[in-house]
Amino acid sequence: MKILVLVVVVLMGSAVQAQTVSETLIRNATVLTVTRGTLTNTDVLIRNGKIAAVGKNLNASANARVIDATGKFVMPGIIDCHSHSMLDATNEGTLAVTSMVRTQDVLDPTDGNLYRALAGGVTTLNLLHGSANPIGGLNSVVKLKYGRPASEFLFPGAMPGIKFALGENVKRSSTPNQPGVTRRYPNTRMGVEEVIRDAFTRARDYKRAWDEYRAASAKDKNVIPPRRDLQLEPLVEILEGRRYVHAHCYIVSEILMLINLADEFGFKIKTFQHVLEGYKVAKEIAAHGAGASIFADSWGYKIEAYDAIPYAAAIMTRAGVVVSMNSDSDERARRLNIEAAKAMHWGDLTEEQALKTITLNPAIQLGIQERVGSIEVGKDADVAIWNGHPFSVYSRVETTFIDGTVFFDRQQDLARRSERAKERATLEQADPNKPPARGQSPATPRRRPPTHEGGEIEQEEERP
Amino acid sequence: MKILLTICLICVPVLAQQIGNPTSQQGVTPPRGVFAIRNARIVTVSGADIENGTVVIRDGKIEAVGTNVNVPAGAQSIDGRGLSVYPGMIDAGTNMGLVEVPQGANGTVDTAEVGDLNPNAKAITAVNPHSAHIAVTRVEGITNTLTAPTGGLISGQAALINLIGTAPKEMAVVPQFALVINYPRIGGGGGGFGGFQQPVNLSDTLANNERQLEQIRKMLRDAEAYGRALDAYAKDKTLPRPDRNVVLEPLVPYVRGQQPVIFRADREAEIRGALKFAEEMKLKPIILGGNDAWKVATLLKEKNVPVILTGLFSLPPREDDAYDALYENPSRLQQAGVRFCISTGDAGAEVRNLPQYAGMAAAFGLSKADALKAVTLYPAQILNVSDRLGAIEAGKMANLVVTDGDLLEIRTRIRYLFIDGRPVVLSSRHTELNDAFKNRK
């Protein structure tokens, strides 16, 4: 059935009007399954948002959309384990413990950088609170359904998580003392530990108080309940193993500090983020069972990053740590395929091991590996079609699917450009958009700082 | 002697692998010698590839290239079967060697001098040959960088360096290549912490920019007059002797158009402004940055002004820009006939990723051959050193990279490296830390 059906999408507005086609057949591609090797001349059948079949010469129903992917590559959608995209606020930096704040309250689904990430093959993000506080806010795991309302982005069944941060950003090392202003505690790595220890101690007491109240009120209605404390409840969840901890850290002393503290309180760190010296203590990280979500090769931008080496992924992987490559940047998120390839260049990981760093491994780190992270029958149809091997610098994404729906297609993007130009011309003629005869001066356009500052760029909170 | 050299050649890499002082190789200048890379694929860049060829290196230069070359007696032989030889890559838009750790270690930051007008700040003076960034970068096949100061209006003078040497003089290929001017920016503050005053509206910004241009203009005119006074005195000693002026003196060759002036400019209005200013002041401009260069391609071609593109890995500047606007920049310039090269634009740590920037340009319209040129021949031409660098031809400096595959691809490995005809040990701070920790039990 070699009928090539092209669905022409009528587009309105800035987003690609996602095509809701219930069945798509991708034919004759090289399929990087991640878990079952690389399959050549293979078809992938997508039905009702799931991967329905993977194999040679598959049949599809008559109204399926068929894509001829001869010479092309299909891989799972990339999962970025450290992002601050689509957030109207990144940090609640006023207090050292802000576990009550939630990224989910500030999602901005209209962030244009989401589209740019889709164009780089990314389908899922872990949206984290910034690194201003030892204990930060709650995360959100999202699928990049650009064009839909924020509620549709939330990844169903993803394990809830929280952000911790250690080191220079938390100590505000780069911020000079201001006269008359007391520096926020903690100012040293010693204090960072104490803040976390104190918070978990209070959380334990809080849990006990509620357990006691429940027991007491079963017998006697004349008891006043303890105060519900939104700051402590997520910490109780951590103690009970119901919330993942993603901890930003760099150097050996703080990595081991947090492992010891977690062991002391009886919980596990799910991932260390950045953890650029993690290669020095790979065995301790592996023994604890934590994953590592790192930069492929960023280094040297601050003192705590000076010992970072690009071999870290290989060293930690061989020690048994689940390693993912992340972006922590709207810019780098567009080319995580290149970042993963670096794991082959530095340290000789195999192609499959390197592929896992942007697919299955981050899925495991976020608790979503049952649904995404590889191309297997039954998993969500979050896949991308590339015009070459994703690890080649010469490759780019042709189409990105999430739950079987196209959210990026290069040909559609190109075709839309002249329409957008026309739409702009029309809009600029509308009455409210005409410049007044005597108007104010426009604002100076914002200039982006160069992207090579590496690592954690503290993001300003911006209002539209 | 030959045997000793051979032993040294074998021992040095071995020694480097041992766990020792992590900075053992930084700043060490290996001696020149005579080498022959045989039976390799030679990607000359300036001409056709030579399958199964030989390159002979002697006294720092490429002595011969071809299928049938005469290998001198006593030359160290490198078996190039299955390997490729490329010219070393050149990044024309860096601050390499001027900064070690930008955040939190101000003692290691030497990029920007105080004040707005610093033509006499010479990058070559402050380049640190022992910076960890140097070895980390060259082992990935980048053999040369243009290192420029930053800050102010006239930042200083940029230096073209080899990434090898114990002293800055040993590194210098062209110690004072270009004057560097930050064309007054239209884009407002890059954010960050601490509120220094920024004009909020565009009229004020433009008025401010005009004032800044006037400052530059005045200094350039002063320098031009100073130069004439010096010349006049040289011819006629009866005239009053002009006092030497260390600030104006370095400007003289630039205001006479004898050497190029690099303008940092990204937006269309900035690029146009820079071109206009250069024409007015009779300077030889090069644009550094060039994010909007594709919008100004016609003018750039007309004025024959080259562009060092640094924004390949930047987000498009405007919300409504096409997602690949910056990826496609090189391809559009190529089509319009504008001279350009590709740079990381980075201070140091990221420069080793230059091949990926070129690769991205090739993913979005530039041919693979042109992408390779964009990091070899084109920067050499723009930096006026194409007689020495940027291609594999007899007579040029022996800056060569030997790989097991396509130089721009990530999975390719560098096998051998020569800078100035010297064999460079492929170790760096990173390889040494790797060796120290990879087997920790």
Next chain:
Amino acid sequence: MPKVHPRRIVALFCTVALAAVCAVRETHAQRTAVETYAITNARIVTVSGPIIDRGTVVIRNGLIAAAGANVSPPPDARVIDGSGLTVYPGLIDSYTNLAVPEPSPGPSPAGGGGGGFFLAQQQRPATGGPNSTQPAGLQPEVMVEDVIRPSGTEIESSRSIGITTALTAPRSGVWMGQSALINLAGDTPQQMIVRSPVAMHVSFTPLRGGYPGSLMGVFSALRQMMLDAQRYRESMQIYERNPRGLRRPEVDRSLAALVPVVAGQMPVVMLANTEREISRALDLAAEFKLRLIIAGGRESDRVADRLKQQNVPVLLSLNLPRRTTAAMPEADPETMRVLRSRVEAQQTAGKLAKAGVRFAFQSGSLANISDLMLNASRVIENGLSSADAVRAFTIWPAEILGVSNQLGSIEAGKIANLTVTRGDLFDRNRTVAHVFIDGRPVDLRPPTDRQGDRPGGRPSLSGPWSLNVKLGPEEKTAALTLQQEGERVTGSIAGSLGAGEISNASMTADEVRFTVSLQIEGQTKEATFTGTLSGNEIRGSVTVVGAAPGTFTATRVRPN
């Protein structure tokens, strides 16, 4: 004519003459001896029924006594000939800060601070409640009825375009406090207040200088306080039932003020304009079963389904976005997002009406209140029916704000607030002939066009100022002259600190900045002034290159 005793005639004549003599000029809403009015031969838009082409409205004792085609003016009424005039119910502006005094400026925070969370924050309200457990900005117990002041140019401006009643709310805070519905006439707050409190008000703008300093923190702070209020109610009930054996819960006026909110009795007005802001407000309201009202609502049509389903009305701002900047070649083109948003904002009301979502108009801090009707006519051109537009200014806000038995239509027994126009209400050439509030005509002055094009309608900086600079132990005075056009500020100084032009000057909101070279101890030093404008004074700090920082005060030489 019946036979009347002569003495009675004389008495009647004297009374009438006396009344005529005492008939007071129509200034403000002073008590006149005559409390009865009749507007005759007018077109009457009752809103509650069909339009009456020619009829009479009778006002007595502050209330509408009668309205209809067959109503005759009573003998004691002052008659106003309504030929060519149209009588509407007094217009209601459903969200303002009218009569709420502006705060005196607090100290501006030093520098930009670190941490990257300094943008888009509000100064904490200066007036907090006494003895509160919460910091200013998180005090729901603040009530606007405690602070409103009658009269003022803003009130007069609103009245003169036909607004008789306004919801007025506190100006700032996260929990901003409780609003009141006021008539725009009266000599005392008590005379103005129609209903108080009306609703609790929430804004999602983080506070400066403390928690919550980010939008995330705002949601968490709101959530935590509502949980605390629920517990407060429960604790108080348990304790009241039987205090024996229990530690007494502490009295907390902030939480007490929230109890009616979490009980669903007092509505909550939340400021939200974009689709996501409105969605977040809806989510929060659903979480705590709040009676939500959205204020702003620019993109509310995109979530019309949810608004309908959760029964949430919208106080729709008529501060329609328009381009204010001149064209400049060096400027970036405006974003598609903004261009679309401006066009679509005009269509929101029509779409809400079609979707069956309840809404009312508000002025939304329009700098120029007379644009209110102009914008209403734009909205009508873009899909809203004229009749619905009238309703959105009258009966719909009355219903939403709980006063539909008192205001919003011309029916006997309702408060006599009337707007009488020459020409249709939304006609661009119409004029306001009369405004009645509480049954009394009010003085109509033309709306004061606030000078220039200033953000937020602040007074202009233009003019001479006396600048007093304190650097270390020394104080120096200089003459400062400023010219302001929009956000653009220029000027110069002269005097003991040297003479020169200022540069890099700007004014945003009430913050003023400029740079100038000063002569200090025989040297030229560049100084940057940053201060806050309040009335006729600018106060702030000055940083000097090469010297210690100081403070300054600038006072207008001839106050406005």
